[in-house]
Amino acid sequence: MNVKHLHLYFSCFMDNFALKTNDMRNTLILLVALSFLLTSALYSQGYKNPVLPGFHSDPSVCRVNDDFYLVNSTFQYFPAVPIFHSKDLIHWEQIGACLTRPSQVNLDNADGNSGIYAPTIRYHDGIFYMVTTQYPSRKHFYVYAKDPSGPWSDPVFIDFTTGSCDPTLFFDEGKCYFLWKDVYIKICEIDVKSGRQMSPIKRLWSGMGGRYPEGPHLYKKDGYYYLLIAEGGTEHGHHITIARSRYLEGPYEPCPFNPILSHFNNEMQNSPIQGLGHADLVQAKDGSWWMICLGYRTSGYLQHVIGRETFLAPVEWDKNAWPVVNGNGTLQLDMKCRTLPQIEMVEESGRDDFDKRKLGWQWNYICVPKIENYSLDVRKGYLRMIPSAITIDHLGSPTFIGRRQTELKFSATASIDVSHLQNGTEVGITAYAARLNHYDVKIIRKEGRSYVQGSIRIGQMKHVEREVALDKSVVYVRIESDKEYYYLSFSLDNKIFTLLGKMEYRYLSTETIGGFTGVYLGLFAQTDKKTSAYTDVDWFDYRTFE
Numbered sequence: 001m002n003v004k005h006l007h008l009y010f011s012c013f014m015d016n017f018a019l020k021t022n023d024m025r026n027t028l029i030l031l032v033a034l035s036f037l038l039t040s041a042l043y044s045q046g047y048k049n050p051v052l053p054g055f056h057s058d059p060s061v062c063r064v065n066d067d068f069y070l071v072n073s074t075f076q077y078f079p080a081v082p083i084f085h086s087k088d089l090i091h092w093e094q095i096g097a098c099l100t101r102p103s104q105v106n107l108d109n110a111d112g113n114s115g116i117y118a119p120t121i122r123y124h125d126g127i128f129y130m131v132t133t134q135y136p137s138r139k140h141f142y143v144y145a146k147d148p149s150g151p152w153s154d155p156v157f158i159d160f161t162t163g164s165c166d167p168t169l170f171f172d173e174g175k176c177y178f179l180w181k182d183v184y185i186k187i188c189e190i191d192v193k194s195g196r197q198m199s200p201i202k203r204l205w206s207g208m209g210g211r212y213p214e215g216p217h218l219y220k221k222d223g224y225y226y227l228l229i230a231e232g233g234t235e236h237g238h239h240i241t242i243a244r245s246r247y248l249e250g251p252y253e254p255c256p257f258n259p260i261l262s263h264f265n266n267e268m269q270n271s272p273i274q275g276l277g278h279a280d281l282v283q284a285k286d287g288s289w290w291m292i293c294l295g296y297r298t299s300g301y302l303q304h305v306i307g308r309e310t311f312l313a314p315v316e317w318d319k320n321a322w323p324v325v326n327g328n329g330t331l332q333l334d335m336k337c338r339t340l341p342q343i344e345m346v347e348e349s350g351r352d353d354f355d356k357r358k359l360g361w362q363w364n365y366i367c368v369p370k371i372e373n374y375s376l377d378v379r380k381g382y383l384r385m386i387p388s389a390i391t392i393d394h395l396g397s398p399t400f401i402g403r404r405q406t407e408l409k410f411s412a413t414a415s416i417d418v419s420h421l422q423n424g425t426e427v428g429i430t431a432y433a434a435r436l437n438h439y440d441v442k443i444i445r446k447e448g449r450s451y452v453q454g455s456i457r458i459g460q461m462k463h464v465e466r467e468v469a470l471d472k473s474v475v476y477v478r479i480e481s482d483k484e485y486y487y488l489s490f491s492l493d494n495k496i497f498t499l500l501g502k503m504e505y506r507y508l509s510t511e512t513i514g515g516f517t518g519v520y521l522g523l524f525a526q527t528d529k530k531t532s533a534y535t536d537v538d539w540f541d542y543r544t545f546e
Contacts, residue, residue: 046336047090054406055307055518058118059292060280069148071121071130075517076110077364081119081130083148089290089312093345094361096149098130103154107367109395112434112515120168133165140167160197170218181214185229205252207231208241215278222321227252230277236302237264238277261325268330272297284340289315291325299408299483303509306405307518350542354383367397382536387425387527393435402432402522407544411480412521415538419473421445422533427525429477431486433508434515441477441488454488454500458507465501
């Protein structure tokens, strides 16, 4: 029974009861009892981690009244820095993105090691701020908006320092402070309207000795300044540490039981959740405290393919005013704890029939797109894609739209009209981890005839496992996974699918290929020559399984 059903049941029961009795005392007793039961049900449901599955790394969160807002890193993908809204920290709905215009961000030739890193979102005096870093320039900047769904401003650049990453803003006693990682965690006051430096740069803390102290966030609570950071690198050794001081500029005293969150230990070595780090704290309106952080679910032995995800944990403060995460500093997939009243958001559909005026927020491009290569208007109910000479093997912006793989077991299917291909053109569906690591089902046109291929790209190796000639203009292409393998297949009737090849998940894993993103399931169109060809995609259907 969900929240809406409980409220409805409660209201109906009380209406009936009021008609059947005039005993005010009994009515009040029953009202109190039912209110207690309703509140207990709402607050004791538990939840599933991750709360944002798939590539949703480096989460940052803020609260405004009863509402929570969250942002994530996006690296080479565009629109950049999605923004999510929630009422309970568990159910999230994407309401926009912070960087949606070329004037805000230049992603030319970005890949999974570059682009937009580690944003922070903060709210102050009616304005939202999102601060981040762009690689490889390593320039810090922030944008702002009164409405978190956008539009957001053009960037305000921090010109007095470059290098490293993970910036944050902290507002205290009418001043704005800029923090960032540069061996030490550093801080200075800035003019929030211009980004101009207003005070000398000070060193705050360098952590407990773990490598890559990063992701700083600063909070003020009960007379202390708390500095939360990640250490160990964003991999299996990732963990969270914290320090505090009575004074903003320190000195900072480390928590005696650091790390306060870690799975890099004997107890959690076999947990499917690893790499916990880069966290942010938030206090709910009821006074409870929560931590969001990144982590990843392993597909096999210490390998992951779907990227770093957003996890949630409850936080209590011990008698010495130190935060304790989930009782023992670990997380579970199935969290059994008291929650905020759970309020479901609009669920993202797994199917897109391309019958709206614009693509949904679940879709991303690689780099800032050449928008003339996409149309939802030319043929109603279809996405038209114009092949690009920049392919998904290249740096740059290919004709590509993709959505995150969010579960280890999934099926992604698309219906593609290939009747307007020309020699030298290729279209299809891809499980895309990086430009040199992707598995594809593609339709190619050569010598006046169309063929469908199961194609594997692993580093410098390009391999076609199987090729089948086509005699129809509509082809159904599919990629699916059972955790161990990705399977590539096609159909001419959307009923019987023919296997074209399979390949192990590990060649798309972060541990094998590097980078900071997870697998995208996407559509692409490319060419090796100037062409007037195009392809129309009727629908795309993404399904996940336990």
